Amino acid sequence: MTKVAVIGSGTMGNGIAHVFAQHGHSVALIDVASAALEKALKTIAGNLDRQVKKGTLAPEAPAEILSRVTTSTELAAAKDADLVIEAASENPAVKFDLFTKLDALCRAEAILATNTSSISITQIAARTKRAPQVIGMHFMNPVPVMQLVEIIRGHSTSDATTAMVMELSRALGKTPVEVNDYPGFVSNRVLMPMINEAIYCVFEGVATPESIDTVMKLGMAHPMGPLALADFIGLDVCLAILNVLHEGIGDDKYRPCPLLKKMVAAGEFGRKSGKGFFVYNH
Numbered sequence: 001m002t003k004v005a006v007i008g009s010g011t012m013g014n015g016i017a018h019v020f021a022q023h024g025h026s027v028a029l030i031d032v033a034s035a036a037l038e039k040a041l042k043t044i045a046g047n048l049d050r051q052v053k054k055g056t057l058a059p060e061a062p063a064e065i066l067s068r069v070t071t072s073t074e075l076a077a078a079k080d081a082d083l084v085i086e087a088a089s090e091n092p093a094v095k096f097d098l099f100t101k102l103d104a105l106c107r108a109e110a111i112l113a114t115n116t117s118s119i120s121i122t123q124i125a126a127r128t129k130r131a132p133q134v135i136g137m138h139f140m141n142p143v144p145v146m147q148l149v150e151i152i153r154g155h156s157t158s159d160a161t162t163a164m165v166m167e168l169s170r171a172l173g174k175t176p177v178e179v180n181d182y183p184g185f186v187s188n189r190v191l192m193p194m195i196n197e198a199i200y201c202v203f204e205g206v207a208t209p210e211s212i213d214t215v216m217k218l219g220m221a222h223p224m225g226p227l228a229l230a231d232f233i234g235l236d237v238c239l240a241i242l243n244v245l246h247e248g249i250g251d252d253k254y255r256p257c258p259l260l261k262k263m264v265a266a267g268e269f270g271r272k273s274g275k276g277f278f279v280y281n282h
């Protein structure tokens with residue numbers, strides 16, 4: 001059993017806390033917003049109940065799993081952790097500040113992981129004095145359901161840290177895949193150009209969003225079309241990741257489509273705002 005601290009209790013943080021607690025680890029779930037912590041506990045409880053209804057979890061399990069999760073608005077609640085997983089907002093300044101503080105606060109042996117989708121692990125690690133113990137642990141949304149964890153080695157991440165995190169991910173029932181730290185890692189470097197190209201197809205009037213998604217679903221056996229997936233991820237998040245790829249690699253093939261920029265400027269973020277390429281009723 002590992003003592004885990006999860007920083008940020010939003011979409012990803014609550015799922016990460018859920019999976020660790022379900023596999024017997026104690027979890028300190030930390031967020032600056034107490035409302036986010038309350039919402040996270042409700043989400044975890046609701047998702048555990050769904051697992052019970054599906055028959056994949058014993059009826060008495062949710063109470064025991066929830067008893068392993070404590071919440072706090074203070075970063076100090078991470079001080080005893082063996083492993084910290086940062087899943088706070090995708091903002092470099094927020095993450096750099098958190099890692100400087102966590103490095104000062106946490107035990108010397110603790111591993112500091114980040115769930116970032118696109119920020120350089122090497123740059124985050126450089127904010128600490130323990131770069132060999134800093135690593136990317138990129139869970140996919142929804143965390144309790146998705147099999148993959150992309151494990152990202154920063155420039156100085158040690159073999160021991162990588163081996164520990166790979167093993168731990170397997171013990172959570174996940175399939176970890178090791179990659180190196182370059183913009184977008186593998187998942188977003190491959191996914192985002194496809195989404196961007198689908199958006200260019202809308203922009204240039206090649207086809208409607210419905211037609212583009214149908215081509216990719218029925219023709220390529222993708223479970224979701226690229227535009228529905230972009231709405232699910234969040235168009236603001238897609239734009240931020242494309243900007244990281246464009247600036248980080250410096251190749252214009254990653255240039256975000258002007259239509260994507262325009263939709264984000266108009267507040268059309270996809271599913272979470274109710275409108276993106278498709279319309280959602282909340």
Ligand SMILES: NC(=O)c1ccc[n+]([C@@H]2O[C@H](COP(=O)([O-])OP(=O)(O)OC[C@H]3O[C@@H](n4cnc5c(N)ncnc54)[C@H](O)[C@@H]3O)[C@@H](O)[C@H]2O)c1
Pocket residue numbers: 007008009010011012013030031032033036086087088089090091094098115116117118138139140141233
């Ligand atoms: N949403 C996805 O599909 C997805 C998938 C993979 C990875 N990620 C990554 O996971 C991370 C979290 O994303 P999310 O979608 O859960 O975001 P979110 O906006 O749902 O949640 C972020 C949470 O972090 C909290 N927070 C902000 N600053 C903090 C601080 N200094 N200390 C503690 N808490 C703080 C916020 O209050 C919020 O509750 C990001 O790095 C994102 O790139 C997201």
